[in-house]
Amino acid sequence: MLSRTVSRLVVVSNRVTPISGSRAATAGGLAVGILAALRETGGIWFGWSGEQSEAAAPRAKVSRGGNITYITIDLSARAFESYYGGFANRTLWPLFHYRLDLSSFDREWYVSYRQVNQLFAEQLYPYLRDDDLVWLHDYHLIPMGEELRRLGVKCRIGFFLHIPFPSTEVYVALPWHDQLVQAMCAYDLLGFQTSNDLRNFHDYLYREGLGYALADGLIHAFGITLRAQEFPIGIDADDFAAMATSAEAVRASQRLSRSLIGRRLIIGVDRLDYTKGITERLRAYEALLQNYPRQRGQVTFVQISAPSREDVPEYLELRGQVEATSGRINGLFSEFDWTPLRYLNRGFTRRTLAGFFRLSRIGLVTPLRDGMNLVAKEYVAAQSDEDPGVLVLSRFAGAADDLDGAVIVNPYDIEAVAEAMHFGLTMPLDERQDRWRRLFAQVQQHDVAHWRRNFVKALAESGQPRS
Ligand code: ADQ
Numbered sequence: 001m002l003s004r005t006v007s008r009l010v011v012v013s014n015r016v017t018p019i020s021g022s023r024a025a026t027a028g029g030l031a032v033g034i035l036a037a038l039r040e041t042g043g044i045w046f047g048w049s050g051e052q053s054e055a056a057a058p059r060a061k062v063s064r065g066g067n068i069t070y071i072t073i074d075l076s077a078r079a080f081e082s083y084y085g086g087f088a089n090r091t092l093w094p095l096f097h098y099r100l101d102l103s104s105f106d107r108e109w110y111v112s113y114r115q116v117n118q119l120f121a122e123q124l125y126p127y128l129r130d131d132d133l134v135w136l137h138d139y140h141l142i143p144m145g146e147e148l149r150r151l152g153v154k155c156r157i158g159f160f161l162h163i164p165f166p167s168t169e170v171y172v173a174l175p176w177h178d179q180l181v182q183a184m185c186a187y188d189l190l191g192f193q194t195s196n197d198l199r200n201f202h203d204y205l206y207r208e209g210l211g212y213a214l215a216d217g218l219i220h221a222f223g224i225t226l227r228a229q230e231f232p233i234g235i236d237a238d239d240f241a242a243m244a245t246s247a248e249a250v251r252a253s254q255r256l257s258r259s260l261i262g263r264r265l266i267i268g269v270d271r272l273d274y275t276k277g278i279t280e281r282l283r284a285y286e287a288l289l290q291n292y293p294r295q296r297g298q299v300t301f302v303q304i305s306a307p308s309r310e311d312v313p314e315y316l317e318l319r320g321q322v323e324a325t326s327g328r329i330n331g332l333f334s335e336f337d338w339t340p341l342r343y344l345n346r347g348f349t350r351r352t353l354a355g356f357f358r359l360s361r362i363g364l365v366t367p368l369r370d371g372m373n374l375v376a377k378e379y380v381a382a383q384s385d386e387d388p389g390v391l392v393l394s395r396f397a398g399a400a401d402d403l404d405g406a407v408i409v410n411p412y413d414i415e416a417v418a419e420a421m422h423f424g425l426t427m428p429l430d431e432r433q434d435r436w437r438r439l440f441a442q443v444q445q446h447d448v449a450h451w452r453r454n455f456v457k458a459l460a461e462s463g464q465p466r467s
Pocket residue numbers: 026027028029030162163233269270271304305306346347348349350353370371372373374375376378
């Protein structure tokens with residue numbers, strides 16, 4: 001009989017992140033979480049290499065590192081443009097983040113998206129065994145499970161959506177909404193970040209007459225019963241906490257601290273993405289300086305935005321907007337001995353970021369919409385018990401469900417975010433400590449190991465390998 005605990009894990013994500021080399025130091029929480037899961041059981045990590053190829057049908061490349069087999073595939077220039085740059089980044093990403101105004105619908109992109117998913121399935125297929133647990137990640141790969149089933153793959157296949165699942169009214173604007181949901185229902189297990197995403201999914205099935213929720217996390221749709229549950233992703237809290245006191249973090253934060261000459265630090269860190277609410281956040285900082293003039297000269301806001309998807313026009317436009325807003329704020333408020341805002345358009349290592357988080361009095365995490373937001377959890381993990389900072393968190397981040405103790409804001413309400421910043425800047429130490437202890441306990445308890453164990457366990461228990 002098959003022993004469920006020894007099933008090999010096969011992880012599939014759009015991008016496979018190398019375990020060494022220059023990108024490893026800045027690898028985000030997801031890549032770190034996937035690696036940790038694979039190291040535990042050994043297995044395969046399959047996905048796009050990040051490279052483009054001239055070949056019409058690129059072949060998979062296989063390499064090994066420890067007990068992990070990496071299988072990567074290049075994308076043709078055409079697929080890169082239409083599947084990745086087009087359907088994933090300009091259709092699904094904006095739509096699932098409620099930005100219908102930025103969503104483009106193009107049949108060719110959709111066809112290419114389906115083709116790449118089919119190609120990925122065909123390339124992975126020969127490596128699979130019937131008792132594998134296959135875990136697919138995110139919106140790039142929604143139809144891949146269905147393609148694997150078409151090829152006759154019998155093992156259990158689960159899918160986790162890292163971004164929000166939008167409300168029905170928004171989702172049905174997608175011309176292929178029913179096809180994608182049908183593809184989602186080919187999995188044995190569907191994972192969402194929050195109860196809100198799961199509710200939206202149930203609501204869509206019900207309102208479109210395609211299915212309904214049953215008890216115990218099950219749904220029935222398209223004649224199939226499957227499991228659909230929330231699995232809020234976490235971080236490796238203890239590891240991130242340790243990074244915040246590492247030599248690299250201390251060196252970086254001392255250097256930053258010297259430059260602040262006693263001023264309080266407010267920090268924002270994100271990919272430069274329109275979902276993250278960066279322009280609104282800058283305007284809230286402007287309102288803080290406007291409405292609370294005593295804070296002028298007393299605070300410095302450091303906004304770190306790593307460049308992202310620079311070949312997508314909406315991102316270039318955002319960059320221009322953020323630069324113009326930063327320039328305007330500095331033009332309005334700077335003194336010959338004080339610059340209120342430092343805007344850095346680059347990435348930093350995780351250790352350096354951890355050091356900056358620990359130094360700051362306020363962490364501003366104010367996305368307009370976010371599946372979870374790991375920066376919020378990293379900010380909490382980096383704080384010291386003696387002098388913790390205050391997390392100001394958007395109600396539209398999935399993390400807001402999980403983080404009781406943050407100051408919750410509506411990021412569209414600029415004046416209210418400015419008030420929340422002021423509230424944090426003037427918060428007495430004992431309240432900061434009380435809030436932070438509650439927050440850290442949650443971040444530690446619901447960490448990335450908890451997330452992956454819950455998901456893998458649910459996948460192992462959902463249905464049987466098909467015969
Ligand atoms: P992202 O949209 O990328 O992730 P987030 O969850 O915040 O957002 O993760 C970003 C990661 O990149 C964090 O680990 C952060 O530290 C790092 N990062 C951000 N800016 C950086 C910079 N300037 N330099 C270096 N590192 C930087 C998607 C979803 C989220 C969901 C995650 C995981 O959009 O909602 O939380 O997946 O499921």
